[in-house]
């Protein structure tokens with residue numbers, strides 16, 4: 001891109017981007033805590049808090065590129081400690097939905113991993129966690145936003161546990177809109193979970209899979225396997241396919257939307273810089289791309305920040321933002337009536 005194009009690109013204010021109706025398909029509930037809430041809860045639980053705000057940020061958040069994805073996942077363990085009761089889960093759920101409203105999000109999918117939250121809290125069973133989150137959703141029911149929840153199978157854990165997550169999801173189909181496979185991909189092949197996701201497909205449960213995130217040799221192949229063997233209807237991240245024209249054309253032909261999260265991808269070093277993110281290349285190649293924040297609480301960002309990044313660095317136009325959002329509105333697993341109630345434009349091929 002030459003300088004002339006950069007100069008002629010429109011610039012949008014944060015307020016303009018905030019007011020743009022948006023869809024968030026990829027946001028982890030456990031990664032969406034307000035920093036003020038995190039500090040307050042940690043203090044209540046007797047967890048030591050560093051004396052200065054900067055030290056708190058350094059201790060709990062990821063605001064600079066980490067060595068690799070695994071070290072970022074380790075940071076999550078710091079926030080995990082405060083998720084210790086149904087009431088706390090209700091509070092953080094309500095606040096996550098309220099924050100999304102303030103960001104101009106009209107359709108919000110929040111995902112969470114039952115065993116990640118339960119870990120280290122012996123009294124907190126997946127059923128109790130679910131009850132707390134449902135309570136938070138109820139507290140937010142008057143807000144002008146459609147919300148759907150996705151359960152997460154952790155690829156670093158056992159098949160037995162994966163089976164339990166699937167069962168919980170199937171037992172609460174009125175609550176969950178889909179299921180996901182997450183965590184560090186390196187060394188954890190998607191095919192290991194084929195049986196779990198075949199069962200999900202047989203039950204008509206919508207599937208999204210974290211794949212093709214970190215830049216390692218099998219990244220693109222993981223996207224292919226996730227689509228062909230696990231039945232993924234959307235891919236979490238998937239950005240590494242830009243290296244593989246064959247898999248790019250497979251994703252394009254099948255019309256599988258990618259849930260891209262630029263700042264997350266930079267902080268986990270999936271891309272060396274925000275400038276190097278392949279989002280525009282993928283979009284211009286005809287891949288359905290959507291814009292997401294992943295873990296706004298952990299990264300100290302919000303979805304509006306991601307729009308600022310794309311506007312300022314990748315020169316996204318209002319029309320391109322709207323198109324990404326219409327793609328996301330269509331791809332959202334939230335039931336059709338609920339989606340259309342909050343989305344300003346017609347959603348085609350409604351689920």
Ligand SMILES: [Zn+2]
Nearest residue numbers: 028210236294
């Ligand atoms: Zn994610």
